[in-house]
Amino acid sequence: MLKTTTILSILFALCNATKIVLTNDDGWAVAQIRAEYDALKAVGHEVILSAPAVNKSGSGSSSTTPTTLTSPCEFDSCPAGSPAIGSNSSDPNINYVNAFPVDAVRFGIQTLSPQTFDSPPDLVISGSNIGTNLALDVFFSGTIGAAAEAVLEGIPSVAFSGSSGSQVSYTTLTSDPTADSTIAAGIYTELIIKFISSLLNSPSPILPLGVSLNVNFASISSCPSTSSYKFVLTRIFPTLLSIDVDTCGSSKLPTESSAITQGCIATVSVFYAKTKLDADSTAQAAVLSKLSSILECL
Numbered sequence: 001m002l003k004t005t006t007i008l009s010i011l012f013a014l015c016n017a018t019k020i021v022l023t024n025d026d027g028w029a030v031a032q033i034r035a036e037y038d039a040l041k042a043v044g045h046e047v048i049l050s051a052p053a054v055n056k057s058g059s060g061s062s063s064t065t066p067t068t069l070t071s072p073c074e075f076d077s078c079p080a081g082s083p084a085i086g087s088n089s090s091d092p093n094i095n096y097v098n099a100f101p102v103d104a105v106r107f108g109i110q111t112l113s114p115q116t117f118d119s120p121p122d123l124v125i126s127g128s129n130i131g132t133n134l135a136l137d138v139f140f141s142g143t144i145g146a147a148a149e150a151v152l153e154g155i156p157s158v159a160f161s162g163s164s165g166s167q168v169s170y171t172t173l174t175s176d177p178t179a180d181s182t183i184a185a186g187i188y189t190e191l192i193i194k195f196i197s198s199l200l201n202s203p204s205p206i207l208p209l210g211v212s213l214n215v216n217f218a219s220i221s222s223c224p225s226t227s228s229y230k231f232v233l234t235r236i237f238p239t240l241l242s243i244d245v246d247t248c249g250s251s252k253l254p255t256e257s258s259a260i261t262q263g264c265i266a267t268v269s270v271f272y273a274k275t276k277l278d279a280d281s282t283a284q285a286a287v288l289s290k291l292s293s294i295l296e297c298l
Contacts (some may be wrong), residue, residue: 013281018200019046021108021121021150025142025165027055029077031047034170035185036128037094039193048116049288050108053078053086053096055167061145066099066107073098075169101126102149109153122191122208124150124233125196128188129161134215134220134257134267138236138276147212151273156206158177158199162188163219180220188217190226191266194294202290208283214269216260223264230296233288234267235278245284248297253284262298 020040024033025110028051066084073079073096078086085107088094094253095112097104105124113121126147133141147159165184173182195215199206207213214236223229233247234256242252256267270279270287288295 008203017046018123019119019121020048020119021105021113021124021155022047022049022110023051023101023105023124023126023146024129025052025056025059025101025146027052027058027074028094029073029075029170030130031119031168031170031181032128032130032162032165032174032185032188033065035173035189036113036125036192039127039189040196043193043197046117047093048112048121049094049109050097050104050112051095052101052104053082053098056100056142057131059100059142059145060140061102061148062100063102063106064099066097066103069098075171101146105146105149106134106153109150111153121155123196123200124155124157125160125192126150126157127160128192128217129159130167131161131166132163132260133159133161133214134216134260135236135255138214138271144214144276147214148273148276151210151212156212158186158195158213158215160192160215160217162217163190164217164221184220187220187223187226191217192228194226194258195231195266195291196205198291198294201293208275208279208286210272211270211279211283212273214256214267214271214285216256216267217264218260218265228264229266230264231266231268231294232259232298233284233291233295234269236269236271237278239278242278243281245281247288251281254298259298265298268295
C-alpha cells in the first residue's frame with residue numbers, strides 16, 4: 001500500500017503538471033522532438049506532440065489547409081494516402097498535421113488540447129530545430145513561426161534551436177546511441193528541461209504578454225555535456241538606439257549571433273510575436289528576473 005506522503009506527492013505532481021504542446025518544423029518523426037517528448041513526460045509534464053508530417057523547415061508563418069498525404073510521412077512514419085491529420089498507433093498524443101508548423105501548433109492548441117487536457121495548454125515548446133535560428137533567420141524559420149503563432153493564440157511559448165545534429169529518424173535514438181545526432185538530441189533535450197524548469201519555477205505569468213523567446217544552443221563539438229553550457233541573455237538584431245535591460249554591467253545586450261560563437265553558449269532573446277523583432281527593456285527585464293537562476297554573463 002502506498003504511504004500517505006507518497007500519495008500526496010503524486011497528487012501534488014498531477015495538480016501542478018504543466019500542459020505542453022510540443023511542435024517543430026523538422027517533422028513529427030525526427031529524433032530531436034521524440035527525445036524531448038519522452039523527457040518532458042518523464043519529468044512530470046503532460047505533453048501533446050503536434051508537428052508537420054514532413055520537414056517544413058524555412059516555412060516561416062505560412063499556413064494552409066491540411067491535406068491527405070500523396071507520399072509517405074517522413075522516414076515512412078505513415079504511408080501515402082494517410083489522412084491529413086493523424087496520430088501514432090501506440091500513442092495518440094503523438095500527432096502529425098500535413099501542413100505547416102503554424103497549422104500544426106494551431107491544431108495542438110485549438111483541437112488536441114481541449115480533447116486531451118480539457119483546457120488550453122500552459123506552454124508551447126517549438127523545436128529544438130536542427131540548425132540555429134539567428135538574426136534574419138527568425139523571419140523565415142518555421143520553428144519561430146510556430147512559437148509566434150502560439151503567442152498570438154494566447155499561449156506563452158519558447159523556440160529552441162541547436163547547431164548540432166541532423167534530420168534523422170527517432171529510431172536512431174535506440175538503434176545508434178553513439179551517433180552525433182543522438183548525442184546532440186540528448187544534450188539539447190537536457191538543456192531544454194533545465195530551461196523550462198527555471199522558467200516554470202517563477203511566479204505567473206510564464207512570460208509577458210505578446211512576447212516569445214528565441215533560444216539557440218552552440219555546437220556540441222567542444223561542449224560534451226549540459227553542464228558545459230551557460231545561458232546568456234541576448235538580442236536578435238544589433239542596435240545603436242534601443243536601450244536594453246541593464247545587466248552584466250551594460251544596457252546593450254550582445255547579439256545572439258556574436259554570443260553563440262564565444263564557447264558553450266545558449267543564447268536567450270526576447271521577441272515580439274507580431275513582428276519577430278526584439279522586445280523592449282521592460283519585457284527583457286521580466287525574462288531576466290524569471291531566469292535569474294540560470295542566466296550568466298559572457
